[in-house]
Amino acid sequence: MTFLEWFRADRLPHIYCTGCGNGTVINCTLSAVDELGWDPDRCVFISGIGCSSRAPGYIITDSLHTTHGRALAFATGVKMADPTLHVVVFTGDGDLAAIGGNHFIHACRRNIDLTVVCMNNQIYGMTGGQGSPTTPVGGISTTTPYGSAEPAFDLCALAVAAGANYVTRWTTYHVKELTKAVHAGLTHPGLSFIEVFVQCPTNYGRRNRFKQVSDQIEFLKTHSMIRQKAERIRGEGGQVKDGTIEIGEFVKRSRPAMGVVK
Numbered sequence: 001m002t003f004l005e006w007f008r009a010d011r012l013p014h015i016y017c018t019g020c021g022n023g024t025v026i027n028c029t030l031s032a033v034d035e036l037g038w039d040p041d042r043c044v045f046i047s048g049i050g051c052s053s054r055a056p057g058y059i060i061t062d063s064l065h066t067t068h069g070r071a072l073a074f075a076t077g078v079k080m081a082d083p084t085l086h087v088v089v090f091t092g093d094g095d096l097a098a099i100g101g102n103h104f105i106h107a108c109r110r111n112i113d114l115t116v117v118c119m120n121n122q123i124y125g126m127t128g129g130q131g132s133p134t135t136p137v138g139g140i141s142t143t144t145p146y147g148s149a150e151p152a153f154d155l156c157a158l159a160v161a162a163g164a165n166y167v168t169r170w171t172t173y174h175v176k177e178l179t180k181a182v183h184a185g186l187t188h189p190g191l192s193f194i195e196v197f198v199q200c201p202t203n204y205g206r207r208n209r210f211k212q213v214s215d216q217i218e219f220l221k222t223h224s225m226i227r228q229k230a231e232r233i234r235g236e237g238g239q240v241k242d243g244t245i246e247i248g249e250f251v252k253r254s255r256p257a258m259g260v261v262k
């Protein structure tokens with residue numbers, strides 16, 4: 001099986017806008033799966049609803065494109081029915097943290113052996129750019145036209161607190177690191193949560209003063225900081241600038257997990 005054979009060519013062209021970051025995340029995820037040499041017949045990709053959730057439709061394996069917010073409930077069912085399957089969930093920040101927020105915390109609490117890849121574009125992309133639980137303070141969306149006044153959810157902190165075994169955050173700028181992180185997540189028992197900040201030029205970028213797609217990627221590069229460095233700065237009494245995207249590994253541990261084949 002070659003790398004390109006993981007894709008479902010008959011589904012092309014894809015629905016993503018020019019410059020969308022979701023393709024980068026799919027590419028990194030499939031690169032990691034391909035490196036592991038997994039049998040496509042033993043892999044299942046599952047999603048809810050959203051642009052990000054269209055990802056499984058472009059992959060050759062069995063997949064489930066479910067209802068909005070419920071990908072983790074379906075994935076839990078698949079994994080419990082056959083724990084020998086490799087189950088990967090693609091989700092968006094709205095799908096995972098708004099309508100699906102409760103499924104997220106309980107999947108982490110159960111620490112079920114899934115890999116969850118969240119494409120966080122900081123808004124509801126598919127429905128035209130409404131604010132989501134991860135829209136940053138000041139972020140402009142159709143529902144926050146004067147800038148969001150609410151603090152954004154830190155999805156990685158939530159996953160750590162709720163009990164996931166492996167938690168990491170990267171951006172679409174960090175292609176190599178992201179591929180390694182997915183690889184680590186796929187092989188680590190228990191729930192692996194990989195959050196990726198992605199650019200949405202159509203519904204976030206153009207409302208938030210990013211003229212070009214490359215400006216948004218440049219932003220992801222210059223506004224991210226390895227988490228351990230941020231902790232060191234805070235430990236020394238310093239301050240990390242508001243809006244900094246803390247990247248890297250948040251936790252890698254061995255809490256008892258569900259659905260792991262011994």
Ligand SMILES: Cc1ncc(C[n+]2csc(CCOP(=O)(O)OP(=O)(O)O)c2C)c(N)n1
Nearest residue numbers: 049050051052068092093094095124125126
């Ligand atoms: C029960 C239900 N409520 C609302 C919708 C409308 N809807 C479709 S996608 C979406 C949000 C998508 O945002 P996100 O999950 O962040 O994914 P993105 O499109 O940004 O990748 C919403 C609210 C729906 N399909 N089903």
